[in-house]
Amino acid sequence: MAFSRRYDWHFPPNALGELLARKQAAGRALLDLTQSNPTRVGLDYAREAILAALARPGALVYEPSPRGRPEALGAIAEYYHGLGCPLDAAQLFLTASTSEAYGHLFKLLGDPGDEVLIPTPGYPLLAYLARFEGLRAVSYPTRYSEEKGWSLDLEVIEALVTPRTRAVLAVSPNNPTGAYLKPAELGALDALCTRHDLALVVDEVFADYAGPTAPPPPLRTAAGRTRCLTFVLNGFSKMVALPQVKLGWVAVCGDVDLAREAGRRLEALLDFYLSVAGPVQHAVQRLLAGREAIQRQIVARLEVNEAWLHSQADRSGHGRVLRREGGWYAVVELHDTLDDEARVLDLLERWDTLVHPGFFYDFNRDGFVVLSLLPPPEIFQAGAAHLLSVQPK
Ligand SMILES: Cc1ncc(COP(=O)(O)O)c(C=O)c1O
The missing domain is CATH 3.40.640.10 (Type I PLP-dependent aspartate aminotransferase-like (Major domain))
Structure with a gap:
């Protein structure tokens, strides 16, 4: 049977996906800083x-x-x-x-x-x-x-x-x-x-x-x-x-x-x-007609998490947060030599923290992670603290 070549239908096992599946199967409560589903982050909808x-x-x-x-x-x-x-x-x-x-x-x-x-x-x-x-x-x-x-x-x-x-x-x-x-x-x-x-x-x-x-x-x-x-x-x-x-x-x-x-x-x-x-x-x-009420909550959430991220990055000296003009994400550049895959695996393995590696978005080199700013502040802060404290082994 021939299938279209528009897509690579082979799904080779990937280390992050496998580790994530293991954590989920084990029932671990993850600090998910990739969460950008607004209906899952505790917003107050009308x-x-x-x-x-x-x-x-x-x-x-x-x-x-x-x-x-x-x-x-x-x-x-x-x-x-x-x-x-x-x-x-x-x-x-x-x-x-x-x-x-x-x-x-x-x-x-x-x-x-x-x-x-x-x-x-x-x-x-x-x-x-x-x-x-x-x-x-x-x-x-x-x-x-x-x-x-x-x-x-x-x-x-x-x-x-x-x-x-x-x-x-x-x-x-x-x-x-x-x-x-x-x-x-x-x-x-x-x-x-x-x-x-x-x-x-x-x-x-x-x-x-x-x-x-x-x-x-x-x-x-x-x-x-x-x-x-x-x-x-x-x-x-x-x-x-x-x-x-x-x-x-x-x-x-x-x-x-x-x-x-x-x-x-x-x-x-x-x-x-x-x-x-x-x-x-x-x-x-x-x-x-209801957009302003929900947008206000989201903007407030983005700003609280981003402000905390900046203060934590300044304090730790381990990374810097790039300028965010808009949108729901923060890009953090880490000051270390870990490659992206090693970093995201380490964060998930040791700290139950999930972030997106920069290569997922085609950054031109290692050293970047992308965080959703939508998660509830207690989750965001706990996960981001792990990110900024992780040092190369
Ligand atoms: C830049 C951008 N465009 C489009 C979409 C998809 O929007 P929709 O849910 O309407 O397909 C997304 C979803 O995250 C997005 O980030």
Whole structure:
């Protein structure tokens, strides 16, 4: 039997996965600093309001609509109006998640063997999503300096463009580095995409979560700010911290004629799937209205954990916390010579502490770990204390 080569379907045993399975089988209570499921970290959700929003009578009727219900699209357009962006509901297309939106865009833009440029360090899923659609993900580096934080090198990005390149992807703020796109970077990406006839895809799932070192003001959306064909992605998994309700969307912007043609094709594609459930479509307006209450709690949690991490890193002298402009993650650079795998295994083996190694996000060398800032402070602090006290053996 032949299976597709879009994915490496072999799962060779990996040391961290095996150790984790052993710990779990033994019933160990882990200090899980990879936890980024907001529904598992003790936040106070408006339970009754959420359940009521998902139980509207309209949810009993099947109303297939490739782009989504007009009321839902209108409520999302209002979100952009609130950011000062005059987006029209006709530019919006619902999907069952942001990940699904990527899949549709890759189908829309590329043929097998075509390429998309993705940021590194970056969200590991992007390369897989591209491969599932037969595309090749080509990484472009983002760079860190103490003075400027993370930034893009437009010359490097341009050098990676080939006749097969179809799109440049940007994540703002990026996962895990937390860097927002700066207006000048967006302008330069726009010019580059226009010059080479490429689409620009901007993933803004963390855009509402500005951190203490966010640029004043952070670029909350690229929608309405570009001339090239631009797809802006967002969704409920982060914006309202409800990944389980499964809602994402695409705003198609930029060049009016191209955007109209892309929208026509995207709508045709969505019509084959009709994947967005009725109950969530009926709930969009109400769930969006509740976002500030949950976002406030999350921002407070991120800040408490991050402040503690900074103080602990300063005190221990064992690592430094990189600048986080936004998003849910902290990147810690450790001042030692342990390789990433040895470090994460040691932390889990000796201290029941789980962190993500930098290589998971394609950092260009050893010495980085990524922590979710979402866990309850007592868990976060206990785990991070182990991280910062671990010395090379
Ligand atoms: C940058 C980024 N984009 C997209 C997603 C996926 O979002 P969704 O749950 O809507 O598929 C994530 C999830 O963590 C993410 O970090």
